[in-house]
Amino acid sequence: MDPAILGRVLDSSVLIAAERRKLTAAQAIEDVQEVIGEAPVVLSAVTVAEIGHGIYHANTPEIRHRRRTFLDDLKATVPIHPLTDSTAEIVARIGGEQGAKGIHLPLGDLLIGACALELGYAIGTNNARDFNRIPGLQLISL
Numbered sequence: 001m002d003p004a005i006l007g008r009v010l011d012s013s014v015l016i017a018a019e020r021r022k023l024t025a026a027q028a029i030e031d032v033q034e035v036i037g038e039a040p041v042v043l044s045a046v047t048v049a050e051i052g053h054g055i056y057h058a059n060t061p062e063i064r065h066r067r068r069t070f071l072d073d074l075k076a077t078v079p080i081h082p083l084t085d086s087t088a089e090i091v092a093r094i095g096g097e098q099g100a101k102g103i104h105l106p107l108g109d110l111l112i113g114a115c116a117l118e119l120g121y122a123i124g125t126n127n128a129r130d131f132n133r134i135p136g137l138q139l140i141s142l
Contacts, residue, residue: 007040
C-alpha cells in the first residue's frame with residue numbers, strides 16, 4: 001500500500017459486479033483484499049444508496065432477496081462513512097472547479113470520491129473514466 005494512502009473507499013461498481021457474479025459480501029471483500037492487501041476498506045453512504053437502488057429495481061423476488069442479503073452483509077461488516085459537511089465542501093470545490101473547465105462529473109461519483117479525499121483514502125473502482133477526472137484522487141483498478 002502506498003504510504004500516503006491510509007485505506008480504500010470501494011466504489012459501487014466493484015460491489016455491483018461482485019453481487020452480479022453471485023458472490024457473498026465476504027467473498028467480494030476478500031477478492032478486493034487480494035488486490036489491495038489488508039488496507040482498511042470503507043463504503044460511502046452513497047455506495048449504500050447505489051447498491052440499495054438495485055434491490056428495488058430487481059425484476060424477480062430471488063434477485064431482490066440476494067441483493068438485500070448482500071447489502072445487509074456489507075453494512076454489517078464494512079464501515080460506512082457518512083456524508084459530512086466536509087464532504088459537501090469538497091464536492092462543492094471540485095465540482096465547481098471542474099465544471100468551470102467544462103468537466104462535468106456524475107454527482108454520485110463525485111460524492112464517493114470526495115469521501116475518499118476527506119479520509120485520505122484511494123478509490124477502489126471499475127470506473128476509472130469518471131474517477132480519473134477528480135483531481136488528487138488516487139485510484140486502484142479492481
